[in-house]
Amino acid sequence: MTDIEARFWSKVDKSGDCWLWTAATTYGYGRFAITKRQMIGAHRFAWETVNGPVPDGMVxxxxxxxxxxxxxxxMEVVTNGENVLRGEGLSALNARKTHCKNGHEFTPENTIVTKNPSGNGRACRECRRAAWTARATCPECGGSFSARNLARHRTNQHGGSHV
Known part of the structure; x- marks a missing residue:
């Protein structure tokens, strides 16, 4: 065991099933100073000491x-995407959902993959269809419009903005 490895393991509490880092942390993760200018994640140092380098593009x-x-x-070496989806963040929680908020199952036939500024998402085709076909009556003229187009009709045909 090298001096660096001995210094590292002296900062680890091995009394339980999880071996807990007892020194410096950043965002809840252990940080180990290999030299005064070189820091590394404590879990990464432990992994690499026992198993060798983490392949490029893996975490x-x-x-x-x-x-x-x-x-x-x-620990396990995985892609960053796999690591995110295994977690408890919003992306992971949403990815594990099997039904939309109205109880429709996310099947290939009933799922629309959406792109937005924050990434990809999905929508329920059945709910989208219902929203587009829902009808509403204009209180001014009595005309029937899709619920989505009623506000536009009222603004264009009856002046002003209507909610």
């Missing part, structure tokens, strides 16, 4: 979900 996923854990047995 380390904490299978135990404990950010301070440096037990290599609790």
């Amino acid at each position: 380390i996923d904490h299978l135990c979900r404990i950010r301070l854990c440096v037990n290599p047995a609790h």
Whole structure:
């Protein structure tokens, strides 16, 4: 064991199943100073010490979900996308949904993949269809319009802005 490895492991509490980092942290993750100018994630140092380098384009996923854990047995090398989808963030939670808010199942036939500034999303085809075909009556002239077009009709035909 090198001096750097000995210094690293001296900062680890191995008393439980998760081996907890006890020194510096950033955003809840352990940070280890290899030199005065070179910092590395504590979990990454532990992984690389035991298993070798992490391949380019890959990241380390904490299978135990404990950010301070440096037990290599609790880690797996995955793509960043896989790591995100395994997590508890909004992207992961939404990706795990099987039904829309109205209870329609997300099947290939009933799912619309959307693109927006923050990335990709999905919408329920059945809900979209219902929104477009819903009818509403104009209170001014009694005409029937799609619910989506009623406000435009009222503004164009009856003046002013209407809600």
